[in-house]
Amino acid sequence: MKITEIDKLITNKYPLKRQETWDESGLCYLVDPSTIVSGVFICLDLTKEIIDLAIKSEINFIISHHPIFLKNKEIKPTKYELEMLKMLKDHKISFASYHTNIDNAPNGINMFIAEQLNLHQIKNIVGTGIVTGKINFAYRPKVFASTLKNTFNLERIIYASEKLVKTIAIYAGTGFNILRENLPKLKDVDLLVTGDVKWHDWQFAKLHEIDVMDAGHDLENTFIELITKLISENVKLLKIQTAPSRQEIKIVI
Numbered sequence: 657m658k659i660t661e662i663d664k665l666i667t668n669k670y671p672l673k674r675q676e677t678w679d680e681s682g683l684c685y686l687v688d689p690s691t692i693v694s695g696v697f698i699c700l701d702l703t704k705e706i707i708d709l710a711i712k713s714e715i716n717f718i719i720s721h722h723p724i725f726l727k728n729k730e731i732k733p734t735k736y737e738l739e740m741l742k743m744l745k746d747h748k749i750s751f752a753s754y755h756t757n758i759d760n761a762p763n764g765i766n767m768f769i770a771e772q773l774n775l776h777q778i779k780n781i782v783g784t785g786i787v788t789g790k791i792n793f794a795y796r797p798k799v800f801a802s803t804l805k806n807t808f809n810l811e812r813i814i815y816a817s818e819k820l821v822k823t824i825a826i827y828a829g830t831g832f833n834i835l836r837e838n839l840p841k842l843k844d845v846d847l848l849v850t851g852d853v854k855w856h857d858w859q860f861a862k863l864h865e866i867d868v869m870d871a872g873h874d875l876e877n878t879f880i881e882l883i884t885k886l887i888s889e890n891v892k893l894l895k896i897q898t899a900p901s902r903q904e905i906k907i908v909i
Contacts (some may be wrong), residue, residue, distance in 0.1 A: 668752060671757060696895070701720055701722050795822075
């Protein structure tokens, strides 16, 4: 199978038209349209270490969730990004990222998370990528946080209320602004689960009596599971290697 056919498999399920205007989802660097895939490396972020692993494994196609911005003339590539691009060119490795086209898809990451948590009455908030669902019984956030942490092998979870929760809204990644913009559609939700919640977000949530849970960016490792499943179900005997990210923990004294 060609690299372009793998790309088509993914974009047919998660159309690029769903991506945000600032995003660079899709094929970022393609060695040759006729290139046959030797294997796929799936990760959250492209790094030199990931490229080295792909080289050692003789894999010629890397897929990440987060893009590197090489096509946008308004964003100057960093020295590190240019060095990675040189590594890709030197070793004839193609690269693609599928980011907000999957974040915003009704059958994307947030739906996958809700299903893995065995939520009931799962619904998409149309046009947002937000997914809502219910748990069997009303739990304290601590209990739900433990379930979330164990299900997705998360390092840490932050929340600010002990009120009982039953109806959950999910938007993995940095989704507080999307959740905030759609609050009228979430009036019956007890808890908003997202990542990278900033100080002013917590203040906004408190002011509007909204309960929020910050699960960190590692929740987006579900992207790796999602894409691995899609490819393995449609392409037989293809070498697939993955590298989930891990939250960096800093100790400050």
